[in-house]
Amino acid sequence: MPTDPRGLRGDAPLLDAWLRFQEQAPTPFTIPGHKQRHDLVGDVVAGDVPLYAGLDTMKVTAGVLVDAEARAARLWGADVCRFSTGGATHANQAVALAVGRPGDEVVVSRTLHRSLLVGLVLAGLTPVWVRPEVDPVTGLPLGVLPTTVARALAEHPRARAVFVGDPSYTGGVGDVAGLAAAAHDHDVPLVVDGAWAAHFGFHPDLPRHALQLGADVLVTSAHKTLPAWSQAALVLARTRRVDPARLDAGVEATATTSPAGAILASTDAARALLARDGEVLLGAALDAVRRARARLADVPGLVLGDGDPLVLTLLLPGTGADGRAVEQDLLAAGIPVEAAERDLVKAVVTLADDDTTLTAFTAAVVAAVRRHRGTPRPVVGAAVYGVVPVPALSPREAFFADRDTVPVGEAVGRVCAELVAPYPPGIPVLAPGDEITSDALAALAAAADAGVRIAYAADPTLATLQAVRR
Structure with a gap:
């Protein structure tokens, strides 16, 4: 029988409901179809409890989800909170539907995840692209400058919102306060995709x-x-510049009508844990990662990225080692990492980590770099961050347009009809509506050569591209 080892259920109504369902062992005549039997397909369905007729009644008379969302709103200092079982992808698309109408312009950082690009298609919004600065030492993206956003808003005074991602996938932290001031000077909301930052704000360091x-x-x-x-996310909002009814409508329009109760309950439990023990647990993780960084700093040629203290972004050019070979050694040691390409390895540290896990990681990295060390090579910034998009159509127009399959050698000058992004991190090099440029194709080729998977394209080999029919 599932337990509550940290005693969180008293402050986590969804977790309490999930535990009560297990304790009562009902005989349901509702979905899901496994009916809580584990003898059919095994324990892969263990813990799968629906929201409707599971955590709550079919008519949601207990209100446990509303209660849990209100507690999260209070913790983050928001006016409203909605839980998502579709990850930040769902949340981003819901917000896109909430802030404008078809044809409206919005200022969008080009480093945002593909989910926001699809949100632009769904909402019919037209992006005004802005790009982040790039660190000349590490080649990693920094935040979008407030002056860049201010200039974009001055040039597009009818823009309805500003969308940025912060921190970046590699842990870079920008000037969110400055971006908020720039957006508010034009009385438009600042929307931050902080998918990687649920821990921000809960420890002084x-x-x-x-x-x-x-x-x-x-x-x-x-x-x-x-x-x-997995798939647990939140959208938190202050409602002075965002209509809460529109936000609710956006969430409901893009959400499943059969939300997984275990995902919701785990979100609630994580919120309760963060409220009660977050500072202590995060402090221990921060102490452990400081010791890990000190060990890694002793590796000749290895450079560590700055920003989020709990992200270890290892830059390898100075070591001559290939990150793909380092990754294979780490996998052989049972230590998968978030990302690895020729010049970079990224490891995510959370409050679940301690000295034991970080000592194992750093020992494996040190051994792998030693094994694969070679001639140092210059730092080459990730080419995806340097591509200047050339808008030709709105994303929605291009997405729904008739299209041709075009050999890549004949694609320059055509209008892209698909999303093409190295993954991770899922940042588009080509988006629907972009003119296909030689710079974009070169960036994609460089990413593929560095061992990064090319995602979302109809032809992942990039021998062909989908282009709007002329």
């Missing part, structure tokens, strides 16, 4: 979270840096 810095909406993934099920 961590950056403050986006709402604390003045943002109007924060999207964050409970499953990325908190102990929640």
Whole structure:
């Protein structure tokens, strides 16, 4: 029988409901079809309890989800919170539907995840692209400058919102307070995709979270840096510049009507844990990662990225080692990492980590770099961050347009009809509506050569591209 080892159920109504369902062992005549039997397909369905006729009644008379969302809103200092069982992807698309109408312009950082690009298609919004600065030493993206956003808003005074991602996939932290001020000078909301920052703001040695810095909406993934099920996310909003009814409508329009109760309960439990023990647990993880960084700093040529203290972004050019070979050694040692390409290895540390896990990681990295060390090579910034998009159509127009399959050698000058992004991190090099440029094709080729998977394209080999029919 499932237990509550940290005693969280008293402050976590969804967790309490999930535990009560297990304790009562009902005989359901509702979905899901496994009916809580584990003898059919095994324990793969263990813990799968629906929200409707599971955590709550079919008519949601207990109100446990509303209660849990209100507790999360209070913890993050938001006016409203909605839980998502579709990850930050769902949350980003819901916000896109909430802030404008078809044809409206919005200022969008080009480093945002593909989910927001699809949100633009769904909502019919037209992006005004802005790009982040790039660190000349590490080649990693920094935040979008407030002056860049201010200039974009001045040039597009009818823009309805600003969308940025912070921190970046590699842990870089930008000036969210400055971005909020720039957006608010034009009386439009700042929406921050903080998918990697659910832990921000809950320890004095961590950056403050986006709402604390003045943002109007924060999207964050409970499953990325908190102990929640995969696909667990939250959208938190202040409602001075965001209509809560429109936000609710956006969430409901893009959500499943059969939400997984275990995901919701884990989000609630993670919130309760963060409220009660977050500072202590995060402090222990921060102490452990400081010791790990000190050990890694002794590796000749290895450079560590700055920003989020709990992200270990290892830059390898100075060692001559290939990150793909390092990754294979780590996998052989049972230590998978979040990302690995020729010049970079990224490891995510959370409050679930301690000296034991980090000592194992650093020992494996040191041994792998030693084994694969070679001639140092210059730092080459990730080419995806340097591509200047050339808009030709709105994303929605291009997505629904008739299209041709075009050999890549004949694609320059055509209008892209698909999303093409190296993954991770899922940042688009080509988006629907972009003119296909030689710079974009070169960036994609460089990413593929560095061992990064090319995602979302109809032809992942990039021998062909989908282009809008002329």
